Amino acid sequence: MPQDRHFEWWHHSHPTFAGITGFFAGMLYVTAVPGAFAGILRLLFTYETAEKLFPFVLLALVVPIAMLVKRKTRRFAQFMFVGMVVTTLVVLGVASLVLYFMVDA
Template sequence: MTDTADRADLQRSETDWWHRDHPTFTALTGFFTGMLFVTAVPGGFAGVLRLLFTYETAERWFPLVTLALLVPLGLLVAPRTRRFGTYMAIGMVLTLLVVLGVASLVLWFMVEMDA
């Protein structure tokens, strides 16, 4: 029985090392969580509101999605999750910058081609 438990512990330690010890695991997961958070949360919130309410009511309640910004702020406050929250905030900001940059470039291109 002890041999089986030792093998299970050894296998768990061999496959679990990168979750707690690898220096880039927290950074990568935080960054991509921030990217997903910026894109999926507002869209999902709008979709759920639209399914539950009329268009006017959903439009009136949509600004409540800004309360979702409290999640990364809470992660930044707690010492145990501060590193993850920092990289999540970086992912959110960079995603917003890319989306705004591409949207402005497309708008500029459309205006220039129309003239």
């Protein structure tokens, strides 16, 4: 009986479960998917061809958009988009500050 209750704390229906997992999934999605896509393209094709094919990574946005349509995954997808947007803003903000300080110095 004690082993049946081992993962009782892991409530998938908990109100914050979808929010936390969606946010971190969005952070991972916006960083790992383009990197993995670029790596796979570079392994399969020449540099010039991989560079031409890289914009197709935007097709990966179909997955979170499709999750917004279905009611059961909508909350997760909303937080996933928040994680994607926040991560993008942080990366762009840090990159712009680093570039500013590099050029200014």
